[in-house]
Every structure is written in C-alpha cells, then in structure tokens.
Amino acid sequence: MPALEDSIRFVKGIGPKKAALFEKLHIRTLRDALETYPRDYEDRTRITRIADLDEDGKYAIRAIVGSEPKTTHIRKGMTLVKCTIFDESGSLHVTYFNNPYAAALLRVGQEYLFYGRVQTNGRMRMLISPQSEKVSPDADHPGRIVPVYPLSAGLTQRDMARVTEAALDAVPGDWPDPLPEVLRARYDLPDAADALAAIHRPQTAQDVTEARRRMVFEELFLLCCGLQQLKERRKADAGLVFSDAALPDFFAALPFSPTGAQRRAIDEIAADCVSGKPMNRLVQGDVGSGKTIVAAALCALAAKSGCQAAFMAPTEILAAQHAETLAPLLERLGISCTLLTGSMSAPQKRAALAAIESGAAQVVIGTHALIQQGVTFHRLGAVVADEQHRFGVAQRAALSAKGQTPHVLVMSATPIPRTLALILYGDLDVSVLDEVPPGRQPVETYAVGENMRRRITAFIDKQIADGGQVYVVCPLVEEGEMHLKSAEQHALDLQKALPQRRVAVLHGRMKSAEKERVMQAFAAGEYDILVATTVIEVGVDVPNANLMVVEDADRFGLSQLHQLRGRVGRGTRQSYCIFFGADKGQTARERLKILCKTNDGFEVARADLAQRGPGDFFGRRQHGLPALHVADPIADLALMQKAREEAEAILLADPTLAGYPELRARVHRMFEERDDEAFN
Numbered sequence: 252m253p254a255l256e257d258s259i260r261f262v263k264g265i266g267p268k269k270a271a272l273f274e275k276l277h278i279r280t281l282r283d284a285l286e287t288y289p290r291d292y293e294d295r296t297r298i299t300r301i302a303d304l305d306e307d308g309k310y311a312i313r314a315i316v317g318s319e320p321k322t323t324h325i326r327k328g329m330t331l332v333k334c335t336i337f338d339e340s341g342s343l344h345v346t347y348f349n350n351p352y353a354a355a356l357l358r359v360g361q362e363y364l365f366y367g368r369v370q371t372n373g374r375m376r377m378l379i380s381p382q383s384e385k386v387s388p389d390a391d392h393p394g395r396i397v398p399v400y401p402l403s404a405g406l407t408q409r410d411m412a413r414v415t416e417a418a419l420d421a422v423p424g425d426w427p428d429p430l431p432e433v434l435r436a437r438y439d440l441p442d443a444a445d446a447l448a449a450i451h452r453p454q455t456a457q458d459v460t461e462a463r464r465r466m467v468f469e470e471l472f473l474l475c476c477g478l479q480q481l482k483e484r485r486k487a488d489a490g491l492v493f494s495d496a497a498l499p500d501f502f503a504a505l506p507f508s509p510t511g512a513q514r515r516a517i518d519e520i521a522a523d524c525v526s527g528k529p530m531n532r533l534v535q536g537d538v539g540s541g542k543t544i545v546a547a548a549l550c551a552l553a554a555k556s557g558c559q560a561a562f563m564a565p566t567e568i569l570a571a572q573h574a575e576t577l578a579p580l581l582e583r584l585g586i587s588c589t590l591l592t593g594s595m596s597a598p599q600k601r602a603a604l605a606a607i608e609s610g611a612a613q614v615v616i617g618t619h620a621l622i623q624q625g626v627t628f629h630r631l632g633a634v635v636a637d638e639q640h641r642f643g644v645a646q647r648a649a650l651s652a653k654g655q656t657p658h659v660l661v662m663s664a665t666p667i668p669r670t671l672a673l674i675l676y677g678d679l680d681v682s683v684l685d686e687v688p689p690g691r692q693p694v695e696t697y698a699v700g701e702n703m704r705r706r707i708t709a710f711i712d713k714q715i716a717d718g719g720q721v722y723v724v725c726p727l728v729e730e731g732e733m734h735l736k737s738a739e740q741h742a743l744d745l746q747k748a749l750p751q752r753r754v755a756v757l758h759g760r761m762k763s764a765e766k767e768r769v770m771q772a773f774a775a776g777e778y779d780i781l782v783a784t785t786v787i788e789v790g791v792d793v794p795n796a797n798l799m800v801v802e803d804a805d806r807f808g809l810s811q812l813h814q815l816r817g818r819v820g821r822g823t824r825q826s827y828c829i830f831f832g833a834d835k836g837q838t839a840r841e842r843l844k845i846l847c848k849t850n851d852g853f854e855v856a857r858a859d860l861a862q863r864g865p866g867d868f869f870g871r872r873q874h875g876l877p878a879l880h881v882a883d884p885i886a887d888l889a890l891m892q893k894a895r896e897e898a899e900a901i902l903l904a905d906p907t908l909a910g911y912p913e914l915r916a917r918v919h920r921m922f923e924e925r926d927d928e929a930f931n
C-alpha cells in the first residue's frame with residue numbers, strides 16, 4: 252500500500268516528467284496532493300435541458316449524438332470538428348477547436364453527459380469543446396461534482412485527479428484528527444478523513460459546504476492555538492522593568508491634553524512596562540487619532556528607565572517628520588533624540604551610529620535602516636513600529652533580537668473588525684484609539700468625474716486664497732499606461748492653470764534628501780500645492796493642508812484612500828477631499844461613494860475587505876502570518892469567533908496541548924512553514 256510520504260512520481264500515469272511539473276505547484280508527495288484543495292467545483296449534477304439553456308455559460312447537458320462529427324481544416328494546423336446533439340427538448344451544435352481526438356470518441360446514437368461552455372454567436376448557439384462521458388440509456392445518471400484544481404502548464408485536471416485519487420487511497424483508516432472530538436460534535440463538523448474525501452471527491456454540493464466549513468474551522472483553530480501559545484511563551488520571558496515615574500512630566504510636556512483613548516492606551520503601555528513581562532502590544536486607531544504621542548510615551552518611559560528606544564517609520568519622510576515633532580517634546584524632558592536614515596551623509600551616519608552605540612542617543616528614529624546590520628544599540632529597551640502593515644512580523648523579530656526582549660509596540664492605521672483583529676493579531680495585546688482629538692470636523696468628501704475638472708481647479712484656487720494648502724495625489728504610472736497622467740505632468744498642467752500658485756512635486760524616483768526638502772518646504776507653507784504619488788500616504792502631518800484631491804482614485808484601495816484623506820482635517824479649518832474617477836464605471840462610482848458616506852475607518856475597512864476579497868487581507872505579505880488556504884474573513888466571521896474562543900479554552904486547560912498530540916503537531920507544522928524566526 253502506498254504511503255502519504257511517497258513521491259507522486261510512482262502514481263500510474265505520472266512519471267518523472269510530470270512530477271517535475273507538479274513540483275512547480277509544490278506537490279512532491281501524496282500528502283502534498285492531499286493538501287492541495289480544489290480552487291473551485293463544477294456542478295455537473297444539475298442537468299439542463301437544451302430548450303432551457305439560458306445565458307451563455309457552463310452547462311451539463313445530457314444528450315444523444317445526432318450527426319457524425321465532421322472535421323474541417325480551417326487554417327494551417329487548425330481543425331474544427333462539428334456535430335449536433337439532441338435531447339427530448341431540442342438540438343444543439345457542438346464544436347471542438349483543435350481537438351479531433353475528443354470528437355472522435357463520440358458515436359452517433361449514443362447518449363452522453365456533456366459539460367462545457369454554451370456560447371451564442373449571432374443566432375447560432377454552440378456547445379464549445381465540451382467534456383463528455385457515456386451514459387447508458389436506462390441509467391439514471393446523476394452527473395458529478397467535479398473539483399477544479401490549480402494547475403501549472405503541462406498538467407491537466409485529469410493528472411491532478413490521478414494524484415489526489417492515489418493520495419486518498421493512501422489515507423490510513425486511523426487517520427488522526429487534530430480537532431478534538433468534543434469540538435467536532437459541538438459544531439457538527441465531519442471528521443478529518445471524511446472531510447478530505449469530500450473536498451476532493453464530493454458526492455453532493457452539500458458535501459463540499461460541510462467539508463469546507465470544517466476546514467475553515469480547523470485552519471482558524473490551529474492558527475489561534477499557535478498565536479495564543481506564542482503570546483503565552485513570550486510572557487514567560489523576563490521583561491525589562493521600567494519605571495512609570497516620568498508619566499506625569501510627559502503629560503505635562505504635551506502641547507495639548509490627551510484624549511481619553513490616548514490616556515487609556517498610555518496607561519496600558521505603562522502597566523505592561525512595569526510588569527516585568529515583555530510587552531507586545533498593538534495600538535489600533537484611525538488616521539488622525541493621535542498614535543504618535545502614545546508611542547512617544549513609551550519612548551519617554553524607556554529613556555527615563557535607562558534604556559534606549561527605537562522608533563521605526565515606514566518611509567524616510569515620515570521618520571524625519573516624527574523626529575521633528577518628537578525631538579522637541581522629548582528634549583523638554585531631557586531626553587536626546589537621534590535620526591538615522593539611509594539618505595544621511597556618511598559622516599552624519601557615522602556620528603549617529605556612534606551615539607546609538609554609546610547610548611548617548613536615547614531615542615532613535617529611523618526606517619528599516621534601524622534593523623540593518625551595523626546598528627548596535629547600547630541598551631535597547633523599547634521598539635515602536637509605526638504603520639504595522641508595512642513591517643512584517645519578521646522585521647519586528649529582527650529588531651527585537653537586537654535588545655534583550657525589548658518592549659514592542661506596533662501601531663496600525665488600518666482598522667479592521669475586532670473579531671478579525673483578535674485573530675490576526677492573536678499574539679499581541681490590543682489597545683484601541685476610538686476617539687479623535689477634539690475640534691476636528693469630518694472631512695467633506697466628493698466623488699467626481701472629468702466634467703468637474705474646471706470647477707475643481709477653481710475650488711483649489713479658492714482654498715489657497717483662503718489660506719489653505721492642497722495635496723494632489725496621482726497614482727504611480729506604470730509603463731504603457733498612456734491614459735494616466737504622471738505626477739510630474741499633472742504638476743505642470745496645474746501650474747499652467749494656476750500660474751500664481753506655488754506648485755511642488757514629490758515622487759518616488761526623487762532622492763530622499765530632495766523629497767525631504769520639498770516636504771518640509773510644503774509643511775512650512777512655502778508651497779500651496781503638493782502634487783505627489785502616494786509617498787505622502789502614510790502619516791505626514793501638515794495641519795494647514797485642508798484639501799486633498801486624488802486623481803484616478805479608482806486605482807486605489809478604499810483603505811488606502813481613507814489613509815490619504817486622513818492627511819487633511821488635521822487642523823480646525825473645514826477640510827475637503829475630492830476623488831476623481833467617479834466617471835469610470837458603476838463599480839468605481841459605488842466604491843468611491845462609500846467614502847463619501849463615512850469618515851469611519853472601521854467601516855471603510857469592512858467595505859474594503861468585502862470588495863478586495865480575503866486574499867489581500869490574509870495575504871502573507873501584509874501581516875506575516877501563516878497563509879490561510881480556505882478561510883474567508885467575511886463569510887466566516889462567526890465561525891472565526893468560535894474557533895478563537897475554543898482555542899483559548901483548550902489552552903487554558905492544557906497550555907502545552909500535551910493531551911492533544913495531533914493538534915500540537917499540526918500547530919507546530921503550521922508555524923514551521925514560516926520563513927522567519929518569529930514563531931520559533
């Protein structure tokens with residue numbers, strides 16, 4: 252009997268050549284094949300009568316071949332085979348392109364189950380290159396649910412079916428199930444072996460639904476168990492013990508009084524830092540909710556406790572801006588601040604590195620450069636990662652490794668539903684900034700089309716006349732996209748339309764120092780209009796800017812647009828946001844309308860999630876968690892919640908999962924697949 256660890260090369264009909272193609276799909280062993288789920292199913296159980304064919308699309312048709320298949324050669328090397336088929340309701344033309352073999356199998360007078368695309372050309376309706384299987388006249392042929400697997404070039408669904416068939420055969424009778432039996436019973440889930448069989452060889456559509464439900468539960472349950480264990484393991488480490496004595500001075504040094512939410516978050520951070528356990532906390536808050544000073548509080552506590560703090564921003568501009576706002580605040584408390592970025596001159600860099608190594612630099616602000624080799628900290632005690640979705644878990648871990656289990660604070664401006672946050676950030680404690688500083692007015696948002704161009708240009712002019720400043724954001728133009736305007740071109744056009752206004756341009760290909768100069772000049776009010784690619788998306792702060800115009804807004808994700816909008820509405824002046832692109836079709840218009848209706852980042856994120864689909868959100872790149880194969884965060888939200896609760900309950904009773912060897916092994920494997928060290 253074959254074993255699951257056997258190579259698929261030994262499956263009948265596969266051999267070394269095809270096995271090499273399977274390698275491209277990461278399928279080497281029968282087990283790999285077993286764990287490669289269909290990406291879709293074709294439901295051939297629902298048979299449509301020829302007379303009932305409706306819109307063009309895929310159909311299962313049970314019919315008899317009525318005419319001998321005729322082959323014609325239409326062009327060099329191209330063949331066309333045609334015949335007709337009929338059932339009791341009517342007849343239909345069948346056409347095979349370049350597939351004489353399939354057609355040659357058909358016999359006049361024989362009944363088949365056909366499955367394929369029905370297409371209408373003019374008044375002629377055809378079934379195109381269908382698959383067919385013989386049906387005996389008296390059999391009540393049920394058709395099948397046919398799984399559709401991801402393929403790579405050179406492989407067919409039939410090859411895939413061969414290896415999954417062999418893999419299912421190799422599943423032993425005592426197949427271990429990672430889900431405890433009580434949970435299967437409680438949520439009415441099929442056991443592991445049945446679910447696998449149903450995923451690969453379903454009898455009914457209901458089979459697929461039930462099996463999928465189990466897979467989703469299993470996947471999330473394993474994920475939650477793993478993250479929870481990670482969190483607990485970290486808590487077992489000894490953390491640096493900070494003093495919170497500096498807090499009153501910190502609050503007194505702020506130029507404003509903190510919001511209730513900020514105070515709460517800072518208190519939670521302070522409590523973590525004095526606890527003797529390493530902090531791993533996420534601060535989640537909408538754009539403009541004031542995350543920066545929350546992080547500054549942590550830096551102050553670290554410095555006043557004899558440690559260094561590293562503050563990482565996703566871009567150099569942002570790092571420079573943070574340095575500019577934080578340095579005066581912290582220096583008032585007698586804390587020294589140092590900026591370290593890749594674009595600094597060699598002597599500047601050398602001086603900064605020396606100060607970091609000696610400990611003279613108490614708070615270090617920078618970008619990824621902070622975690623590159625060559626930066627040695629004297630005594631790193633706290634790490635802040637701003638805009639977390641750009642810093643992977645791996646990067647966080649690399650930075651942590653530079654100190655002795657420093658306290659870690661990550662800040663995210665992409666608010667997501669709480670249930671999801673508790674799963675995605677299952678290894679972190681979460682503080683939420685659900686309050687914006689007082690005096691803010693919601694940003695008035697409009698989605699417009701090209702027909703509004705002149706009025707918007709006039710509106711830009713008026714805002715500047717009233718003392719405001721304007722951002723204009725253009726998407727990154729890729730090669731070949733002639734219909735889109737680049738930031739440079741757009742800036743020229745605007746300058747021509749508004750000759751008396753001072754227009755600056757900022758784009759990704761400029762040198763860092765130049766970008767910084769432009770940004771600072773804009774912040775200082777030396778320019779009226781800043782035309783930019785999305786380099787300004789993450790967090791720059793120019794309170795006097797009160798109008799944001801986004802060109803080709805349909806090219807951006809909703810959450811991204813919400814982030815952009817967050818660049819205005821920071822002062823007390825009424826702010827506006829205008830999205831061009833509402834004339835690019837109904838989908839574009841409806842998406843943009845969501846932003847016109849709400850200023851709430853959580854709501855935007857929910858809509859974004861629903862529209863982009865789970866792939867983007869659960870994509871490994873964004874959050875650095877193990878890739879999920881089946882779970883869909885919207886459709887499966889309720890099930891997710893249950894999976895998390897059950898994971899918590901089981902770990903509370905049995906923290907090492909000693910009583911659940913299979914579960915334990917599977918959690919381990921799930922986190923082993925990761926290519927970084929964070930979970931080891």
Ligand code: ADP
Pocket residue numbers: 507508509510513536537538539540541542543544664688689790792794817821
């Ligand atoms: P976020 O990073 O959450 O988007 P920031 O930390 O950049 O937000 O803060 C946005 C703006 O609000 C900044 O200009 C900041 O100085 C200001 N701000 C922060 N907290 C308060 C507060 N409690 N009261 C008044 N203004 C505040």
Ligand code: MG
Pocket residue numbers: 542543637790
């Ligand atoms: Mg910020």
